Amino acid sequence: MSEPLSLLPQSNVQPRLRRRFPRLRRSALWRRLLRWRQLDFEFASWQMLYLLVSPRHVYRNIYYHKQTKNQWARDDPAFMLIQVLGIMLATLAYSVLGGVGVHGFVKALVQLLLVNYMA
Numbered sequence: 433m434s435e436p437l438s439l440l441p442q443s444n445v446q447p448r449l450r451r452r453f454p455r456l457r458r459s460a461l462w463r464r465l466l467r468w469r470q471l472d473f474e475f476a477s478w479q480m481l482y483l484l485v486s487p488r489h490v491y492r493n494i495y496y497h498k499q500t501k502n503q504w505a506r507d508d509p510a511f512m513l514i515q516v517l518g519i520m521l522a523t524l525a526y527s528v529l530g531g532v533g534v535h536g537f538v539k540a541l542v543q544l545l546l547v548n549y550m551a
Contacts, residue, residue: 465509476510519544 464470482490498504523544527537 471510473510
């Protein structure tokens with residue numbers, strides 16, 4: 433016996449869910465983080481340097497990326513990794529020079545990464 437036909441239009445719910453809930457796409461970020469050979473640390477370092485020296489140059493590059501791939505975000509999480517490493521090094525220097533100890537280091541690192549960076 434075949435399924436009854438519906439007069440209502442059938443729609444694909446999955447793309448709407450992905451637009452509404454971007455957390456469903458975060459698995460791609462974790463998958464890319466585990467592939468170290470495919471991370472482009474050279475381009476991420478170039479972006480960080482030029483954000484300090486010439487932000488217009490970086491904006492132009494990102495704008496061209498938007499025009500060609502139709503997305504603002506990069507697929508490569510190397511920029512985030514370098515930024516988190518820098519935050520960790522700055523927190524370590526703060527805790528050593530400030531003499532706050534291991535507890536102060538962990539507290540400052542958690543505050544910087546989870547509260548300020550992720551929120």
